[in-house]
Amino acid sequence: MANIKDVAERAGVSVATVSRVLNGRSPVAETRERVLAAVEELGYRPNVVARALRTARTRTLGLVISDLRNPFFTELADAVEQEARRLGYSLIIGNAGESPEQQDDYIRTLLDRRIDGLMVSSAGTGSAMLREVVAAGTPLVLLDRSVPGVAAPCVRAEGRAALTGLAAHLAALGRRRPAVIVAPAGTPIGDERLELFRAALLAHGIALPPERIGSSPDLSPSGGRQVTRDLLDLAEPPDAVLATDNLMALGALDEVRARGLRVPDDLALVVFDDVPWFAHTDPPLTAIAQPTRELGRAAVHTLLERIEGRPAGSVLLPARLVVRRSCGEPPTH
Amino acid sequence: MANIKDVAERAGVSVATVSRVLNGRSPVAETRERVLAAVEELGYRPNVVARALRTARTRTLGLVISDLRNPFFTELADAVEQEARRLGYSLIIGNAGESPEQQDDYIRTLLDRRIDGLMVSSAGTGSAMLREVVAAGTPLVLLDRSVPGVAAPCVRAEGRAALTGLAAHLAALGRRRPAVIVAPAGTPIGDERLELFRAALLAHGIALPPERIGSSPDLSPSGGRQVTRDLLDLAEPPDAVLATDNLMALGALDEVRARGLRVPDDLALVVFDDVPWFAHTDPPLTAIAQPTRELGRAAVHTLLERIEGRPAGSVLLPARLVVRRSCGEPPTH
DNA sequence: GCTGCGGATGTAATCGATTTCTTGGGGGCT
DNA sequence: AGCCCCCAAGAAATCGATTACATCCGCAGC
Numbered sequence: 119m120a121n122i123k124d125v126a127e128r129a130g131v132s133v134a135t136v137s138r139v140l141n142g143r144s145p146v147a148e149t150r151e152r153v154l155a156a157v158e159e160l161g162y163r164p165n166v167v168a169r170a171l172r173t174a175r176t177r178t179l180g181l182v183i184s185d186l187r188n189p190f191f192t193e194l195a196d197a198v199e200q201e202a203r204r205l206g207y208s209l210i211i212g213n214a215g216e217s218p219e220q221q222d223d224y225i226r227t228l229l230d231r232r233i234d235g236l237m238v239s240s241a242g243t244g245s246a247m248l249r250e251v252v253a254a255g256t257p258l259v260l261l262d263r264s265v266p267g268v269a270a271p272c273v274r275a276e277g278r279a280a281l282t283g284l285a286a287h288l289a290a291l292g293r294r295r296p297a298v299i300v301a302p303a304g305t306p307i308g309d310e311r312l313e314l315f316r317a318a319l320l321a322h323g324i325a326l327p328p329e330r331i332g333s334s335p336d337l338s339p340s341g342g343r344q345v346t347r348d349l350l351d352l353a354e355p356p357d358a359v360l361a362t363d364n365l366m367a368l369g370a371l372d373e374v375r376a377r378g379l380r381v382p383d384d385l386a387l388v389v390f391d392d393v394p395w396f397a398h399t400d401p402p403l404t405a406i407a408q409p410t411r412e413l414g415r416a417a418v419h420t421l422l423e424r425i426e427g428r429p430a431g432s433v434l435l436p437a438r439l440v441v442r443r444s445c446g447e448p449p450t451h
Numbered sequence: 452m453a454n455i456k457d458v459a460e461r462a463g464v465s466v467a468t469v470s471r472v473l474n475g476r477s478p479v480a481e482t483r484e485r486v487l488a489a490v491e492e493l494g495y496r497p498n499v500v501a502r503a504l505r506t507a508r509t510r511t512l513g514l515v516i517s518d519l520r521n522p523f524f525t526e527l528a529d530a531v532e533q534e535a536r537r538l539g540y541s542l543i544i545g546n547a548g549e550s551p552e553q554q555d556d557y558i559r560t561l562l563d564r565r566i567d568g569l570m571v572s573s574a575g576t577g578s579a580m581l582r583e584v585v586a587a588g589t590p591l592v593l594l595d596r597s598v599p600g601v602a603a604p605c606v607r608a609e610g611r612a613a614l615t616g617l618a619a620h621l622a623a624l625g626r627r628r629p630a631v632i633v634a635p636a637g638t639p640i641g642d643e644r645l646e647l648f649r650a651a652l653l654a655h656g657i658a659l660p661p662e663r664i665g666s667s668p669d670l671s672p673s674g675g676r677q678v679t680r681d682l683l684d685l686a687e688p689p690d691a692v693l694a695t696d697n698l699m700a701l702g703a704l705d706e707v708r709a710r711g712l713r714v715p716d717d718l719a720l721v722v723f724d725d726v727p728w729f730a731h732t733d734p735p736l737t738a739i740a741q742p743t744r745e746l747g748r749a750a751v752h753t754l755l756e757r758i759e760g761r762p763a764g765s766v767l768l769p770a771r772l773v774v775r776r777s778c779g780e781p782p783t784h
Numbered sequence: 785g786c787t788g789c790g791g792a793t794g795t796a797a798t799c800g801a802t803t804t805c806t807t808g809g810g811g812g813c814t
Numbered sequence: 815a816g817c818c819c820c821c822a823a824g825a826a827a828t829c830g831a832t833t834a835c836a837t838c839c840g841c842a843g844c
Contacts, residue, residue: 119587121800132824137802146822166563167503168800171829176500178564186529187727189522196519199546208560211544213532227541230499231511254452339731368731375733394520398672398701400708400733454830465794470832479792501830504799787844795836806825813818 120160129156140164170232178208179421180228182221184241184263185337186213189393190364190410191239194262197414198237205422207234214241216337222247229256235421237261257424261417263307264432271424273417273433274307275408277390278314283439284388284406285318288358291446293386297330297356299345299366301337308362311390315360330356334366342366346373350385358386358445364393371399386445402442409435453493462489473497503565511541512754513561515554517574517596518670519546522726523697523743524572527595530747531570538755540567547574549670555580562589568754570594590757594750596640597765604757606750606766607640608741610723611647616772617721617739618651621691624779626719630663630689632678632699634670641695644723648693663689667699675699679706683718691719691778697726704732719778735775742768 126133129152138144139153156162170176179202183191195211202209210233212224221241225248228236235257238248248268251258260272288296296319301308316326329352332345342361346369349356361367367389374385381387381401389396392407416433423430459466462485472478472486489495503509512535516524528544535542543566545557554574558581561569568590571581581601584591593605621629629652634641649659662685665678675694679702682689694700700722707718714720714734722729725740749766756763 122802123800133801134803134825135823138823141802144822149822163563165504165565165800167500167509167565168829169802170500171498171504171831172800172802174829186532187522187525189520189525192520192522192525196546199519199544203557203560208543208564210541211532213529224536227536230496231541232498232500339727368728372731394672395701395728398705455832456830466831467795467833468793471793474832477792482792498830501799502832504801505830505832507799785844787842789842790840792839793837795834797834798832800829802828804825804827807823809820809822811818811820814816 120162121165122162124160125153125156125162128160129153174232176232176234177206178210178231178233179418180210180212180225180231180233180236181261182212182214182224182228182236182238182240184214184221184239185216186211188337188363188365189395190391190408191262193393193410194239194414197411198261198418201415201418205418207418216241218245221245225251229254235259235425237417237421239263240265257421259417259421259424262413271420271430271432273413273420274435275413275437276314276434277311277406277437278318280406280437280439281311281314282318282321284360284404285315285322285324287404287439287441287445288319288386289322289324291386293358293445294324295330295354295356296324296326296358296360297332297349298326299332299334299342299349299359299361299370301362301366302333302335311362337363338365339369339372342369343373344369346370350374350377350379356385358388360388360390362390364389364391364396367396367403381444382446388445392440397442401444403444404442405440407438407440409437453495454498455495457493458486458489458495461493462486507565509565509567510539511543511564511566512751513543513545513558513564513566513569514594515545515547515557515561515569515571515573517547517554517572518549519544521670521696521698522728523724523741524595526726526743527572527747530744531594531751534748534751538751540751549574551578554578558584562587568592568758570750570754572596573598590754592750592754592757595746604753604763604765606746606753607768608746608770609647609767610644610739610770611651613739613770613772614644614647615651615654617693617737618648618655618657620737620772620774620778621652621719622655622657624719626691626778627657628663628687628689629657629659629691629693630665630682631659632665632667632675632682632692632694632703634695634699635666635668644695670696671698672702672705675702676706677702679703683707683710683712689718691721693721693723695723697722697724697729700729700736714777715779721778725773730775734777736777737775738773740771740773742770 122133122136126136136153139150181198183195199209214221218241237259239261240263258270260270262274264272300312319326332349334341334345361370389403389405392405396403396405412435420430455466455469459469469486472483514531516528532542547554551574570592572594573596591603593603595607597605633645652659665682667674667678694703722736722738725738729736729738745768753763
């Protein structure tokens with residue numbers, strides 16, 4: 119593979135001149151053309167590794183995601199990747215599989231590769247490694263999940279408006295005994311959703327007692343199914359369920375079907391994260407849609423601000439209530 | 452961030468000695484310990500970029516996938532990533548979004564980054580860039596989709612046994628008018644599945660006439676729905692449908708529901724690719740499961756063989772028929 | 785006691801780019 | 815005509831590692 123020296127020789131100039139032509143500095147028309155011709159003829163492409171060593175910029179970003187197989191995160195990763203590429207950056211995606219150790223391990227690898235910046239959708243609670251990243255001065259942006267004690271901007275969605283709308287929707291349809299399936303204890307974002315929902319329900323005089331809040335052992339269909347089983351076994355079972363993650367909602371649907379119950383007649387079901395599949399279930403599920411692609415784009419932009427040394431704050435984008443038919447009464451339009 | 456020189460100074464040795472200690476060559480116990488102590492104290496981590504420049508090995512692999520949001524490919528990518536990492540390699544994932552231009556663009560970027568090897572699940576038909584990769588001597592492995600004219604090992608699943616089993620299954624259940632939804636014309640793997648299925652049906656005396664083969668304009672739910680609409684509008688509509696991709700199957704399910712038909716009573720439905728979701732549809736879908744994770748692992752292993760200069764052939768892994776309830780008659784066990 | 789060998793370690797070249805410093809020549813101003 | 819300035823372009827330093835080659839040492843064999 120041709121290198122810059124080959125090009126210089128062929129064009130009869132020095133390597134410095136070649137570099138300058140390619141980086142758009144100084145040289146004059148005639149020399150410039152000779153160089154470009156040589157580049158063309160040799161099919162020369164600059165060695166990104168050498169450039170990175172010299173400039174200390176790799177033009178690579180890292181993204182550590184908590185679970186790549188969760189379709190919400192898949193779409194998020196896809197959005198991040200596209201935006202990064204559009205802006206001339208490559209992306210290395212690391213999958214933490216909801217394991218903090220694996221997450222730290224991956225962050226280590228990414229730092230070793232001298233990525234220019236890092237986005238993390240953190241698994242579990244705090245992480246010593248994240249604090250280390252900040253201390254080392256590597257630009258960091260938290261994605262979807264904020265981490266207490268880590269001084270970095272966080273890009274995520276907030277559900278106040280959507281949950282307020284949802285409470286009104288449920289109240290209007292006469293649902294009085296809502297339940298919530300929340301993520302494993304300690305996930306800050308899950309707790310926040312719960313509290314916002316509780317407040318929104320209260321405005322309609324609807325209570326959310328502790329026994330109708332089920333905490334799943336993990337973010338999976340089977341966890342969601344287990345919690346749903348317990349909820350339906352209550353003396354006063356709920357007439358509506360909000361799942362705070364899409365995988366857990368799948369499990370809820372399974373349990374409901376297994377009991378021969380029907381959605382929405384016997385139970386209303388609402389899911390957080392509007393992944394494409396939920397438009398294809400029977401019935402189509404009412405969902406709280408996070409602005410996934412916008413989140414991805416915002417994360418990249420925020421990170422680039424930090425990389426270029428500008429200060430950048432957190433970003434909160436509103437989630438949207440998407441009414442389908444899983445709470446009863448089809449939308450009127 | 453500390454570099455090798457800092458470590459050398461602190462340990463009172465030369466950089467060469469530090470390098471040798473860290474790479475497990477020669478030095479004697481006493482020196483060795485001084486170096487390791489210095490590494491520890493400074494929190495030294497070798498600069499991967501510099502190492503890559505010198506050794507001409509980046510320990511990074513590239514994976515270009517045709518559509519990251521298709522759950523089959525998501526799982527494939529996840530499997531590849533895990534195996535690569537286990538073997539000490541990082542992975543850069545590129546999403547071609549089923550566009551050949553974007554695919555070529557991405558391959559270009561990956562070559563520029565001097566990845567050690569490349570895996571491609573090619574979008575569309577042939578590609579000049581792929582031939583260029585081979586010509587440039589970069590180790591290449593084709594994944595899931597073979598590309599005519601490109602001399603590289605291909606790792607994919609083959610469906611003979613599964614489709615033979617499926618034909619028998621359908622015949623046993625009395626389905627006589629099967630239909631197939633195939634991917635856009637020219638996708639070699641779709642054609643192969645079609646021909647294998649046709650042959651398997653023939654063994655049971657069941658024909659697969661051209662009008663019951665619907666070609667979708669793209670790999671999407673709406674494409675699948677459109678094709679299903681046409682199939683159901685036939686004078687003699689099919690009593691079973693095989694979708695050769697999971698997204699198209701979703702669209703088929705939509706159309707069936709919209710017409711108030713029931714699966715499996717009115718129509719049997721079988722899907723290629725057993726993504727987790729299909730166990731949660733109503734009814735759970737009978738599927739042809741590709742050994743996704745094994746494919747991912749095999750791809751990485753094959754690629755590493757090539758990287759290390761050993762010859763490596765193609766890998767064909769058998770797909771499995773997973774009987775659920777979408778063709779009627781629940782499995783007996 | 786000299787030669788030679790090998791093990792531990794240092795010196796310096798190298799990978800391929802960017803960038804600083806230097807040089808030389810041409811043109812404008814007085 | 816002389817001076818200065820500026821601009822194009824080359825020479826060489828640099829990034830941080832690996833590694834070929836050189837050096838120095840002690841010890842064994844004759």
